[in-house]
Amino acid sequence: MKICGKREFELLEKMSFVRMGGTAEEMKAAEILMDEIKAIGLEPVLEPFEIEDADLVKGELEVLEPFNKKYTVTAYKLSESTPEESLVAPFYYAENLTAADMEYAKGKIVLVNSLTLDNYRKLLKSGAVGFITMSGTIIETEENSDLFTRTLRGTLRKFGNMPGANIRVTDAFDIVKNGATKVKLTAVNTPVTRTSHNITVTIKGTEKPEEVVSFGGHYDSVEFSTGAHDNAAGSVINMEIARYFAENPPKRTVQIMxxxxxxMGLWGSKAWVRDHEEELKNHLCMINTDMAGVVIGYDVARVIATKEATAHCDAFMKRKGYNVGVTQEIYSSDSIPFADKGVPAVNFVRFGHHVGGTMIHCRYDIKEHLSAEALAKTTQFVLDYGVELVESVVFPFERVIPTEMVEKVDKYLMKKEEAEAEAEKK
Ligand SMILES: [Zn+2]
Known part of the structure; x- marks a missing residue:
């Protein structure tokens, strides 16, 4: 089979709509993928799982003193709602949550530059009554950008909850510059449980069916984004890989997911490893593709496995003459839950040029920045590398996650903080 970038691009065009987790649009994308899988002659398995989400009811910030002006905000999903009639409090801009900042934040609605877990814990400790984060950039306007909705993630909520909202950085600039001292915040949301889905295809190995190599990538997007680069691209690359193994029965079992x-927080891959825990001991490697296809960019492989596995991947790329920078490193994507369960993972990523060859997680992540050629180029080495693993006589590396990678994965999953939250409750 010859890799066909044009065919990949056509599938990517079909998925060119916003596909947020747990929505009807995500399901529509799943159906498009399943139709294609069936057309190849393979059998897709659709697996539902539940996710935590919220419906937004209301978001507004009104400055009451020393001037009066209303600003649009979005309520933080899963944050405590303000009373319907809103929360009135003094306003304070806590630039970096120093000890002094914490002293001044008490009883106030506090604007912060970023809401790391560390910052959030300081806010809770300070006695602030609400928080506001900012998103976007200072050059954006209402016409050329969108105001994002954010979620107060589970790990943060374990430490406590308070009303929160997100505002455009340009509006935050206006509020701070004009010296707001008293505000009225209305941020109301209703928690809901939604159903999202993983799709799996299994092609049984002819010689070592008990050993599994999987290819994966997410197909959802964030709000306002058609997620072409992130990650319709990885989705269509995996379809091309499915097509290859449908025509060329593999020695080891291949799963494509x-x-x-x-x-929204790696819900799909977390659900998969939770629901298939027994099968994971036979899972020798997970190959994840998250972000590809951009014309202006560069390819890397981030290996969450041993130094030997990293060297093997690097040597493979060099021997074949592929332009892929290989490092032993974690990557924020669906490979994390697998690595957490001891499955070596290799992430293929085509990043955009750092000065803006592409833009993800916003309305500008569009198919126009991608090409069939760029898709085919990444597909070629993801497939080649995959075939190397699937067909090798002896698997080239051990199913081991070394200590230094375990530490990084644990840190990423905030395990220490989760334990601290548990301890605080007791
Ligand atoms: Zn992604």
Whole structure:
């Protein structure tokens, strides 16, 4: 089979709509993928899982003193709602949550530059009554950008909850510059449980069916984004790989997976490893493709496995003459839950040029920045590398996650903080 970038691009065009986890649009994308899988002659398995989400009811910030002006905000999903009639409090801009900042934040609605877990814990400790984060850039306007909705993630909520909202950085600039001292915040949301889906295709190995190599990537997007680069691209690359193995029966079992709700916190891959825990001991490697296809960019492989596995991948790329920078490193994507369960993972990523060859997680992640040629180029080495693993006489590396990678994965999953939250409760 010859890799066909044009065919990949056509499938990507079909998926060119916003596909947020747990929505009807994500399901529509799943159906498009399943139709294609069936057309190849393979049998897709659709697996539902539940995700935590919220419906937004209301978001507004009104400055009451020393001037009066209303600003649009979005309520933080899963944050405590303000009373319907809103929360009135003094306003304070806590630039970096120093000890002094914490002293001044008490009883106030506090604007922060970023809401790391560390910052959030300081806010809770300070006695602030609400928080506001900013998104976007200072050059954006209402016409050329969108105001994002954010979620107060589970790990943060374990430490406590308070009303929160997100505002455009340009509006935050206006509020701070004009010296707001008293505000009225209305941020109301209703928690809901939604259903999202993973799609799995299994092609049984002819010689070592008990050993599994999987290819994966998420197919959902964030709000306002058609997620062409991130990650319709990885989805169509995996379809091309499915096509190859349908025509060329593999020695080891190949599984190809399209994960839902990655953008909301790796829900799909977390659900998969939870629901298939028994099978994971036979899982020798997970190959994840998250972001590809951009014309202006560069390819890397991030290996969450041993130094030997990393060297093997690097040597493979060099021997074949592929332009792929290989490092032993974690990557924020569906490979994390697998690595956490001891499955070596290799992430293929085509990043955009750092000065803006592409833009993800916004309305500008569009198919126009991608090409069939760029898709085919990445597909070639993802497939080649995959075939190397699937067909090798002896598997080239051990199913081991070394200590230094375990530490990084644990840190990423905030395990220490989760334990601290548990301890605080007791
Ligand atoms: Zn992604």
């Amino acid at each position: 399209w994960y839902g709700s990655e953008e």
